[in-house]
């Protein structure tokens with residue numbers, strides 16, 4: 001029987017993943033276009049390796065308008081002392097680099113949402129080619145994968161690290177131990193609206209210890225949220241035995257997203273008036289927000305109520321909302337797993 005070998009990745013790395021020391025380079029992805037006939041997308045990458053030990057893959061800007069990951073990872077790449085490393089750290093601070101440069105969630109080249117494009121295609125769009133490289137080349141190197149997210153320009157989150165419930169309970173326990181080690185102010189047992197096509201799912205299906213985050217949002221990052229990302233990265237690398245030194249452990253509050261009742265979606269366009277702040281406790285039936293119709297006075301707002309008891313874990317930004325947008329996420333307070 002004739003077997004077709006999988007097509008090789010379109011991406012060429014300029015770093016040697018087997019070399020020791022610190023390397024700064026690129027993942028070069030050919031992208032022929034009007035202003036550059038034989039041009040490439042140049043995705044920054046740093047590899048730091050020393051001695052024998054596990055490999056961590058750290059990625060930011062999977063969505064281009066989320067900034068804690070890039071801020072913490074560009075800093076780490078610039079400051080990491082290889083003598084403090086035992087193993088290998090692969091840092092890609094701006095994974096969907098075209099989206100990162102445009103300050104948009106999705107790629108300006110093909111509108112590709114990288115975290116809905118996995119496992120990708122070697123002969124697909126630019127975004128699908130990035131996903132394919134991550135899935136077939138980078139994740140297989142890794143023992144532990146940390147993929148940073150926050151709310152981007154349309155959501156704002158309580159700062160949390162998260163893992164998912166998994167069919168393999170041993171793997172699930174190792175993921176939640178890594179979340180606890182990250183030591184964000186909140187730790188989440190996370191439910192996805194749609195897990196298909198995510199880096200998360202790809203790494204988890206390959207048996208990796210996987211941690212993600214939602215560290216804020218609103219299209220920016222604060223000193224506080226960047227500090228959480230910086231400390232969490234160091235803590236996770238120490239937990240994995242890759243970085244020397246003592247972790248900086250802080251109290252964390254465990255949250256759960258037990259069902260789709262966590263999510264509230266707007267049914268009409270309008271102006272949002274939130275009735276509670278991120279982190280506030282809410283009871284089932286409490287009004288989370290009122291949405292006023294635009295363009296005319298004298299019309300009652302639509303009130304959106306909490307479907308469950310919990311705390312407000314995410315809210316829509318900015319102040320106007322469209323039908324179908326996610327208005328809020330309520331998470332329940334729970335015990336550590």
Ligand SMILES: [Zn+2]
Nearest residue numbers: 063066149150
């Ligand atoms: Zn994201």
